[in-house]
Amino acid sequence: MREEIKKLFPELNEIRSAELREKVVSVWEESITRGGWEPAELLDIPFTLLAGDIDMRFIEHVRSCVQMCLAVERVLNGIWGDRVPISHDTLVAGALLADVGKPLEYAKKDGQIVKGHAGDMLRHPFSGVGLCYKHELPDEVMHIVATHSKEGDHVQRTIESIIFHHADFIDFDIAKAVGK
Numbered sequence: 001m002r003e004e005i006k007k008l009f010p011e012l013n014e015i016r017s018a019e020l021r022e023k024v025v026s027v028w029e030e031s032i033t034r035g036g037w038e039p040a041e042l043l044d045i046p047f048t049l050l051a052g053d054i055d056m057r058f059i060e061h062v063r064s065c066v067q068m069c070l071a072v073e074r075v076l077n078g079i080w081g082d083r084v085p086i087s088h089d090t091l092v093a094g095a096l097l098a099d100v101g102k103p104l105e106y107a108k109k110d111g112q113i114v115k116g117h118a119g120d121m122l123r124h125p126f127s128g129v130g131l132c133y134k135h136e137l138p139d140e141v142m143h144i145v146a147t148h149s150k151e152g153d154h155v156q157r158t159i160e161s162i163i164f165h166h167a168d169f170i171d172f173d174i175a176k177a178v179g180k
Contacts, residue, residue: 001029004039008059011066014092024093027100027135035103045106045113048172052179058102061171066095068167084159091160094144098164101128125151
């Protein structure tokens with residue numbers, strides 16, 4: 001399964017630390033397994049259940065956000081340099097893991113993808129942080145997972161979390177526009 005996960009997320013190679021990269025893969029492996037999915041099934045899961053029937057998939061969303069984060073990092077580094085310190089590995093790992101709780105939140109029912117019981121009990125930022133904590137991800141990465149959505153609106157986000165939050169909502173707002 002680990003090789004399949006690496007194929008789903010080629011952006012894993014952007015993480016410079018081999019140890020962090022392997023932890024990210026381990027978190028995804030547990031999420032997929034606990035959620036009752038096969039890695040290839042993630043390619044068919046909708047990006048969101050909140051925008052109607054749209055042709056935007058979950059894995060595409062994760063990859064889109066990582067790539068937007070990398071582009072923003074390049075721009076900020078090019079303009080501001082060290083005045084805006086960005087931890088590259090934290091940003092990429094957090095972007096890859098922000099939605100790792102969704103395979104637990106979603107369920108298969110009568111050939112459809114729906115919010116399951118676990119999703120009724122915990123939104124994906126909470127279950128994602130739990131998985132990350134179990135696999136000993138750095139606090140800075142867990143912060144991105146925890147604060148990327150509305151759950152982070154009442155805390156001070158780190159620079160990396162701010163970047164991811166906006167990348168995430170670019171995709172989400174576009175999905176809502178496409179779904180109209």
